[in-house]
Amino acid sequence: MAVKMxxxxxxxxxxxxxxxxxAIFILIYFFTLIxxxxxLATNKSRNQAKIISIxxxxxxxxxxxxxxxxxxxCSLVEAPIGENFGNQVRSPAxxxxxxxxxxxxxxxxxxxxxxxxxxxxxxLKNSLEEYQTKKSEALLLWHQQDYLxxxxxxxxxxxSPQASFLPAFTNAGLLHVLVASxxxxxxxxGLAWKxxxxxxRIGQLAIVFLAVWGYVIYLEFEPPLLRAAWMFSxxxxxxxxxxxxxxxxxxxxxxxLILVFKPDLIDxxxxxxxxxxxxxxxxFSRRLFMFWSEQPRLAGGILxxxxxxxxxxxxxxxxxxxxxxxxxxxxxxxxxxxxFLANPLLLPWLGTITQLSGLQFFxxxxxxxxxxxxxxxxxxxxxxxxxxxxxxxxxWWQKFYFLNYxxxxxxxxxxxxxxxxxxxLVWLITRTKQETKNHFFHEKT
Amino acid sequence: xxxxxxxxxxxxxxxxxxxYFVIKKWPDKSIQITFCDVGQGDSILIQQxxxxxxxxxxxxxxxxxxxxxxxxxxDRKIEVMILTHGDEDHLxxxxxxxxxxxxxxxxxxxTPKDTKAIREVKEAIAAKLTRGASLKxxxxxxxxxxxxxxxxxxxxxxxxPTEELTENDRSIVFLLEQGGTKWLFTGDLEAxxxxxxxxxxxxxxxxxxxxxHHGSKTSSTQEFLQVLQPNLAIVSVGANNKYGHPADxxxxxxxxxxxxxxxxxxxxxxxLSVDGEQIVVNRTQRRE
Numbered sequence: 001m002a003v004k005m006x007x008x009x010x011x012x013x014x015x016x017x018x019x020x021x022x023a024i025f026i027l028i029y030f031f032t033l034i035x036x037x038x039x040l041a042t043n044k045s046r047n048q049a050k051i052i053s054i055x056x057x058x059x060x061x062x063x064x065x066x067x068x069x070x071x072x073x074c075s076l077v078e079a080p081i082g083e084n085f086g087n088q089v090r091s092p093a094x095x096x097x098x099x100x101x102x103x104x105x106x107x108x109x110x111x112x113x114x115x116x117x118x119x120x121x122x123x124l125k126n127s128l129e130e131y132q133t134k135k136s137e138a139l140l141l142w143h144q145q146d147y148l149x150x151x152x153x154x155x156x157x158x159x160s161p162q163a164s165f166l167p168a169f170t171n172a173g174l175l176h177v178l179v180a181s182x183x184x185x186x187x188x189x190g191l192a193w194k195x196x197x198x199x200x201r202i203g204q205l206a207i208v209f210l211a212v213w214g215y216v217i218y219l220e221f222e223p224p225l226l227r228a229a230w231m232f233s234x235x236x237x238x239x240x241x242x243x244x245x246x247x248x249x250x251x252x253x254x255x256x257l258i259l260v261f262k263p264d265l266i267d268x269x270x271x272x273x274x275x276x277x278x279x280x281x282x283x284f285s286r287r288l289f290m291f292w293s294e295q296p297r298l299a300g301g302i303l304x305x306x307x308x309x310x311x312x313x314x315x316x317x318x319x320x321x322x323x324x325x326x327x328x329x330x331x332x333x334x335x336x337x338x339x340f341l342a343n344p345l346l347l348p349w350l351g352t353i354t355q356l357s358g359l360q361f362f363x364x365x366x367x368x369x370x371x372x373x374x375x376x377x378x379x380x381x382x383x384x385x386x387x388x389x390x391x392x393x394x395x396w397w398q399k400f401y402f403l404n405y406x407x408x409x410x411x412x413x414x415x416x417x418x419x420x421x422x423x424x425l426v427w428l429i430t431r432t433k434q435e436t437k438n439h440f441f442h443e444k445t
Numbered sequence: 446x447x448x449x450x451x452x453x454x455x456x457x458x459x460x461x462x463x464x465y466f467v468i469k470k471w472p473d474k475s476i477q478i479t480f481c482d483v484g485q486g487d488s489i490l491i492q493q494x495x496x497x498x499x500x501x502x503x504x505x506x507x508x509x510x511x512x513x514x515x516x517x518x519x520d521r522k523i524e525v526m527i528l529t530h531g532d533e534d535h536l537x538x539x540x541x542x543x544x545x546x547x548x549x550x551x552x553x554x555x556t557p558k559d560t561k562a563i564r565e566v567k568e569a570i571a572a573k574l575t576r577g578a579s580l581k582x583x584x585x586x587x588x589x590x591x592x593x594x595x596x597x598x599x600x601x602x603x604x605x606p607t608e609e610l611t612e613n614d615r616s617i618v619f620l621l622e623q624g625g626t627k628w629l630f631t632g633d634l635e636a637x638x639x640x641x642x643x644x645x646x647x648x649x650x651x652x653x654x655x656x657x658h659h660g661s662k663t664s665s666t667q668e669f670l671q672v673l674q675p676n677l678a679i680v681s682v683g684a685n686n687k688y689g690h691p692a693d694x695x696x697x698x699x700x701x702x703x704x705x706x707x708x709x710x711x712x713x714x715x716x717l718s719v720d721g722e723q724i725v726v727n728r729t730q731r732r733e
Contacts, residue, residue: 138545140506141513144732370519377518381466 017241024237025257028213125218135364142380147387151357153178154350157219165391171404172397173321173339177350180219181274182228187355188215189232205240209233223258223265224274230254231278247282251275269331273324280323281316287430288315314344322423326416329407335415337403346393353390356383470517474593476623477727478653479716481511482709485659485683485690486534489630490515490523491621493591498525500630504537510732511714512542522547525589529632530616531556531563540565543573550589551580554601554615583617585647595623595719600647613658614638620649624721629673631657631664639669652724653677653717656699660691670702677705677717677724684710 139148149160157180159166169175192211196204216222216229231254238245255275258265265271321340329335360383363376407415472494481488483503491498492515502508516523523546528536531554540562551570556563570580581587583599590596600618616632627649631639634657642648654675657664659682678699680691691708699706707715713731717724 134544137506137509137541140509141516141545142518144510145506370521373521374519378463378466382462 013241014243017238017243021237025261028261128218131365132361135361135367138367139360139364139380142377143384146391147384150178150387150391151360151383154354155184155358155361156180157184157222157225165394168391168394168398171336171338171401172342172346172394173336174342174346174394176273176277177347179224179270180222181224182231182278183351183354185212185215185225185228185232187358188212189236201240205236208236221262223268223271226258227251227254227271227274227278230257248279251278251282269327273327276323276327277320280321281319284319284322284426285316287426288319310345310348313348317343317347322426326419329412329415329419333407333412335405335407337405338397338400341400341403342394342397346390349386349390353383353386356386472517475718475720476591476595476621477515477716477718478621478628479511479515479714480655480679480681480707480709481508482713482715482732483507483511483534483681485686485688486537487529487632487655487659487681489655489681491597492516493593493595495520496592497523498527498589498597499523499542500527501529501535501632502538502542504534506538506541507732508538508542509545514714514730514732515716521545522549524548525550525552527552527583527617527619528554528566529630530554531558531560531612532633533560533562535632536566537562540569543569547576548573548578551578552583552599552617553580554617555582556612556615558612583619591623595621597621600642602641602645611635611637613663614641616657618642620651623719626653626719626722626724627651628653628655629675630655633658633661633664635661635663636666636669639664639666643669643672648672650674653679654704656680656691656695658690659683659686659688660695661688662692662694665695665698667698667701670698670704674702675699675704677707679715680706680708680710682708682710686710 136148136152143151146164149158149163150165152158152160153163154177157178159178166175169178189208189212192208193204196207199207212229212232216225219225231250234250234253235245238250255271258271318340321343325335356379360376360379363372363379367373367376405411405415472492474494476491476493479490479492481490481503483505484507486503487501488503488508488511489500490512491500495517497516497520499512523542526539526543526548528539528551530536543566551573553566553570570578574580583601585599585602588596588598598620600620601616613633613635614637616634616638618629618631618634618638621628621630629648629651631654634642639657648669651673652675654670654673654677656678660680682690696706707726707729709715712729715729716727718727719725
């Protein structure tokens with residue numbers, strides 16, 4: 001039963017929420033900083049890592065003090081204490097020195113431990129990657145190299161430049177499926193959520209956060225993943241606290257948070273493409289839905305459901321492309337019209353394929369148990385068939401490649417102007433005024 | 446009730462597809478010999494029932510696709526592994542294969558070579574020895590019997606301490622006999638090695654020859670081929686390889702002896718089977 005809250009209570013909850021969020025952000029920022037520069041740390045042995053921070057004692061003490069004290073203390077560094085401190089300056093200087101040493105010791109201790117944490121974390125990550133590679137190699141028994149690379153792209157966002165299917169995927173505008181993004185985060189989060197249904201709500205929330213952010217950290221903070229993970233976390237956190245969420249605000253907050261913590265991502269095309277695709281889905285998918293929602297329903301049964309799913313997925317795909325199309329035209333000087341046709345038809349199948357691929361990776365990790373190895377092998381046979389069909393379907397679009405254009409300066413402007421025209425038209429005929437709705441979609445008042 | 450029906454239908458679909466794949470994979474009692482397409486290199490799998498002999502591994506992971514196609518997934522043991530000699534295109538991936546499959550006997554020649562691949566293989570062999578495998582150096586006349594008929598006999602001679610042999614001439618050579626058919630596998634044996642074994646009269650007339658050293662002109666001399674008179678010659682070779690293998694002279698010599706030539710660069714994996722007197726090309730498959 002819902003309990004009505006007074007405005008004071010709501011304010012208090014909002015305040016607590018903000019404080020908790022700030023604390024979480026600080027923690028994540030702190031750990032992000034540690035993890036982002038991991039390459040530096042992993043190259044150093046533990047002893048070297050400790051040596052790095054030793055000069056801090058003297059940097060602080062010798063460079064930041066007034067001259068008199070500085071002379072005294074810095075000479076002290078080179079000689080025994082008893083000989084250098086006179087009675088007059090001894091007491092304050094010694095106190096400052098002792099305090100500074102203590103501060104620096106604490107800092108040094110923290111830094112050393114942070115380096116060790118990094119070293120251990122990335123040591124663990126490297127071991128995991130080695131294990132994953134070893135298991136992936138075993139998967140080559142049942143999968144072609146191309147299929148394995150495709151699975152790696154779908155589940156882990158790892159693109160292999162030598163994969164033979166890349167040109168076909170690029171021309172069909174499907175390369176984005178090989179980037180780990182919101183879909184992967186939703187899968188990981190959803191799976192964690194389902195698996196933890198029986199524990200307490202707060203425990204469930206903690207495990208889901210851990211799973212999602214663990215996945216993001218494992219894939220080294222790829223911008224689309226970061227965007228999706230922030231959105232997911234914010235929505236989940238706010239929902240848990242019973243607060244209303246606005247999808248566009250959440251998207252804006254996520255992008256802002258990413259840029260606050262890592263400003264150099266401001267020129268990351270993948271971040272903006274990811275954000276624009278999400279915005280496109282939020283803004284246009286419902287509008288596109290109006291075009292077919294009033295049409296007679298497709299036949300019932302499995303075929304009808306399949307048709308409806310295809311239409312829905314197609315509408316989401318078109319909506320996502322609505323906003324990224326001008327960016328691609330501007331940056332890459334290409335207008336990929338095949339993408340508009342191929343994506344709605346080829347994307348809907350990827351959800352199932354990605355889930356099965358994830359399951360295949362999981363089974364490969366536990367393949368030392370023969371029943372699970374058999375299950376893994378059986379799944380591989382099924383997946384191989386799917387992949388063969390899917391690759392053939394992507395290659396089929398080859399005959400429409402003439403629809404893709406390379407743009408020059410003038411034609412880029414023309415295409416973008418045309419795009420603005422189309423988008424405006426869609427916007428116009430799907431705006432909320434009732435008479436427009438009635439006119440175009442025969443919606444009853 | 447509806448749910449139960451659905452569940453039964455799903456179980457039936459999954460069960461029947463699973464059974465279909467298992468039955469397709471179940472090995473029979475005839476001997477199957479697969480020449481894997483591993484690019485420029487060698488890898489051959491001989492299988493009878495659940496008993497397998499793997500000869501060489503090729504250079505890289507391409508061998509895995511071939512093994513996966515042939516071996517049943519529930520059987521993670523290749524009973525015998527034979528490393529013909531120390532070249533990387535023959536043993537480069539053995540270390541990894543030993544990480545995936547268990548084994549009982551490993552036959553390896555004594556090689557003076559010390560490369561990264563050989564060190565990896567030595568480490569893998571050491572690990573296998575701790576798990577109960579045996580390492581053997583082949584002796585002339587030593588044989589391996591297959592469970593349902595068929596014998597592999599080693600024809601390698603122990604090298605004299607003073608003798609300076611090339612790595613290729615150290616290759617393990619062996620003969621497979623099944624029913625009335627004879628198959629000769631020569632690794633990368635070159636003219637010198639062939640001549641030495643010819644003089645001793647060790648080579649019989651054979652039905653199938655795995656052409657030595659990927660069809661290089663340094664192997665498969667005319668005298669050698671005249672003695673063997675193979676009906677079928679298999680060349681394991683990479684497409685457009687930089688060595689120009691197989692050499693035109695070798696192919697001409699083989700044609701003169703009346704051999705049908707099958708090449709892995711053109712056909713992909715080649716699987717032959719022997720049932721009594723008959724040799725059948727079961728399957729050829731290009732994987733990628």
